[in-house]
Amino acid sequence: xxxxxxxxxxxxxxxxxxxxxxxxxxxxxxxxxxxxxxxxxxxxxxxxxxxxxxxxxxxxxxxxxxxxxxxxxxxxxxxxxxxxxxxxxxxxxxxxxxxxxxxxxxxxxxxxxxxxxxxxxxxxxxxxxxxxxxxxxxxxxxxxxxxxxxxxxxxxxxxxxxxxxxxxxxxxxxxxxxxxxxxxxxxxxxxxxxxxxxxxxxxxxxxxxxxxxxxxxxxxxxxxxxxxxxxxxxxxxxxxxxxxxxxxxxxxxxxxxxxxxxxxxxxxxxxxxxxxxxxxxxxxxxxxxxxxxxxxxxxxxxxxxxxxxxxxxxxxxxxxxxxxxxxxxxxxxxxxxxxxxxxxxxxxxxxxxxxxxxxxxxxxxxxxxxxxxxxxxxxxxx
Amino acid sequence: xxxxxxxxxxxxxxxxxxxxxxxxxxxxxxxxxxxxxxxxxxxxxxxxxxxxxxxxxxxxxxxxxxxxxxxxxxxxxxxxxxxxxxxxxxxxxxxxxxxxxxxxxxxxxxxxxxxxxxxxxxxxxxxxxxxxxxxxxxxxxxxxxxxxxxxxxxxxxxxxxxxxxxxxxxxxxxxxxxxxxxxxxxxxxxxxxx
Numbered sequence: 410x411x412x413x414x415x416x417x418x419x420x421x422x423x424x425x426x427x428x429x430x431x432x433x434x435x436x437x438x439x440x441x442x443x444x445x446x447x448x449x450x451x452x453x454x455x456x457x458x459x460x461x462x463x464x465x466x467x468x469x470x471x472x473x474x475x476x477x478x479x480x481x482x483x484x485x486x487x488x489x490x491x492x493x494x495x496x497x498x499x500x501x502x503x504x505x506x507x508x509x510x511x512x513x514x515x516x517x518x519x520x521x522x523x524x525x526x527x528x529x530x531x532x533x534x535x536x537x538x539x540x541x542x543x544x545x546x547x548x549x550x551x552x553x554x555x556x557x558x559x560x561x562x563x564x565x566x567x568x569x570x571x572x573x574x575x576x577x578x579x580x581x582x583x584x585x586x587x588x589x590x591x592x593x594x595x596x597x598x599x600x601x602x603x604x605x606x607x608x609x610x611x612x613x614x615x616x617x618x619x620x621x622x623x624x625x626x627x628x629x630x631x632x633x634x635x636x637x638x639x640x641x642x643x644x645x646x647x648x649x650x651x652x653x654x655x656x657x658x659x660x661x662x663x664x665x666x667x668x669x670x671x672x673x674x675x676x677x678x679x680x681x682x683x684x685x686x687x688x689x690x691x692x693x694x695x696x697x698x699x700x701x702x703x704x705x706x707x708x709x710x711x712x713x714x715x716x717x718x719x720x721x722x723x724x725x726x727x728x729x730x731x732x733x734x735x736x737x738x739x740x741x742x743x744x745x746x747x748x749x750x751x752x753x754x755x756x757x758x759x760x761x762x763x764x765x766x767x768x769x770x771x772x773x774x775x776x777x778x779x780x781x782x783x784x785x786x787x788x789x790x791x
Numbered sequence: 792x793x794x795x796x797x798x799x800x801x802x803x804x805x806x807x808x809x810x811x812x813x814x815x816x817x818x819x820x821x822x823x824x825x826x827x828x829x830x831x832x833x834x835x836x837x838x839x840x841x842x843x844x845x846x847x848x849x850x851x852x853x854x855x856x857x858x859x860x861x862x863x864x865x866x867x868x869x870x871x872x873x874x875x876x877x878x879x880x881x882x883x884x885x886x887x888x889x890x891x892x893x894x895x896x897x898x899x900x901x902x903x904x905x906x907x908x909x910x911x912x913x914x915x916x917x918x919x920x921x922x923x924x925x926x927x928x929x930x931x932x933x934x935x936x937x938x939x940x941x942x943x944x945x946x947x948x949x950x951x952x953x954x955x956x957x958x959x960x961x962x963x964x965x966x967x968x969x970x971x972x973x974x975x976x977x978x979x980x981x982x983x984x985x
Contacts, residue, residue: 428962430943438970439938445916446923446939449839451830451846514862550862554957555929557872558865587861591872593928594879610879612872628859630876758883 508572509534510551514560517547540568543584553577556597557590570600585616594630595765604651607633609761611645621653626663631757633765634660644756647703659711661704669696673704681712690716694723702728702754710742728753807863810854818857822850825867828950829874831936835924836878845881849874868952922972923965930965933958 426433512533518525520542526533526549535541535551543549543565551567552558556577561567565584571577577592580600589612590597597608602621606613611630617623625632631644636656643649649660658677661670672692679686690712697705705724712720721739730739731753738746751759803824809817829849833842853873860869923931923938933953936942942950948958 428937428944428966429959430945439966442919442938442969443941445919447941448916449834449920449939451827451940452843554953558868560861589865589869589872591868591875610876628856629873630879761883 507537509536510553510556510569510572512541512549512551514548514550516549517544517563519543519547519549519561535569537569537572540566542566551579556592557588559589560587562586581615581617583617583619585614587614588612589629594761601651603653603655604634604636604657607635607762607765609633609642609757609765613643623651625649625651633762640762641707642703642751642757642759642762644703659704659707662700665698665701665704666696669693669701669704672696676708681716687716690719694719697723697727699727703756706747706751706754709739709747803866804863807857807860807866811858811860811863818850818854821866825870825950826850827940827942828867828936828947829870831940831942832871832874832932832951833878834939835928835932835935836875837881839920841881845877849877852877865952867950871951918976919973922969922976925972926965926968930961930968933961934965934969937962 425436425439427436428439512519512526512535515526515528515530515533518527520526521533521535521539541549541551541561543561543563545563548561548563550558550560551569553572555574559567559579562585565586566582567584567586568580568582569578570580575596576598577596578598578600579586582602586599588597588599588608590608590610592608594610595607599606599608599615601615601617601623603617603623606615606625609631611627611632613625613627613629613632615623615625625634625643626648627643627645629645631642634641634643634649634651634657636651639656641649641651641657641660643660646664647660647662649657651657659673661673665673669692672689676686676689676693679689690708693704693708702724705720705727708720709717709724717740721736725736728750730736731749734746734749734753739750748759748763803821806817806821806824810821826846829846830842833845833849837845849870853870856873860866920939923934925931926934933947936947936951937944944958944962945955947953948955951958953961
């Protein structure tokens, strides 16, 4: 049998019993290391819990997702119309060799192409090039040892594009995924019809509506959202939407007040040179807290001329510019100064993002931006 | 009335569910069961002198987020991910005190233990830990859990959410590389060729 590289499951090296579970004949070198290293071992300490625990996240989640039933209903309706058009192309025989992710926690009958999966099915796998579809009564999760776990909600369609040692890529055409990623930052990417989501060490929920627009909410770490040179960084507690051909909107913390959020939405939707945009921007700046420096940092590169100067003035008042940053430099969008200013927000080190930019080709768009919809089905060549 | 679940004999899933409902005793038992794993994961990434405080941080970060964990059986991998992210965050915060680097830092260099080598055995212990920390990340985490924290292979698999196969491979390859590394160091000290 040919041994595949990096396939831990199939390799099963011979290992001494002592190294595995301390049974069998003791290995003197391992015993010596155990004895030497014992001084670094965990020593029990009392865990001091805070007097008050924050409200359970589940209730917060319900609040945040109160609009989900309506979105889900719309998705179900549109999918009911759309799925018959997609099924013929997903019946192509899929390649059953090469890298694959485990499928678990199956509820209902998700499909890989025309193949129906069921809850009692063991060792189900999604191979590179295959598409997993859930309907309104099914869900599943994907996992990969070195990556993490991705839960796929009902009415979703995901395709596994890549599963190399350092680059793993999914395509989410429609629906919702919840990702908990433990791979190093920058290694896991999700393509959506309107942006690429790059994991920067985190857990997040990504939703794509049938019209290709999307929303991301980060619960741990941060995520980069990218399209056509337009980037948004979304740290824990923040969210960001994205639209086809436009790309990521301006991210904001979900605890910002309603006037701020509404004005930001209006600003993102308006013609930047319009009175509507100017009015909305004025409200955003007036309502911003220092925590909303996240939003103001993004607005620096999304405004021009006097509007950018206004944003800078408010931003600098809320978050003092760090050493090495000048007003003139920021107004000219000096990349190094913008990076320094981002790091001053203490939301995630931007060098992680720059490293991802250098090691990939961020100028490329998600395939769904380049291909007509009918070409999204799995291809025999993959 | 629900029976009390926060007993040492309670199943992991039951403890996680109880902790999700706000049962502090259940959370305390989870801490007792998983502190070694979290300690080991952190020790493989951050200086030894900071590990204890970060272990507490990890559990305090996990507590308010626990209710959002849908599948309680995923608790081990979920907690391990928080620990790894906390280590990354530690380096980010430490780095923000310095000038912005031009590249991503060399994590293995940054995670050298801050233990004053004030005796021969401590120097040896320091050197052994140093050698493990110079190994690839996957191997050093598993080896630290085994050699420092004293967990067995099956325990490591159960606690981290890794498969037995992955743990077996990491232990085998990691130990092989560690033996080679320590052998080379010993040879250089006794004047042998590398």
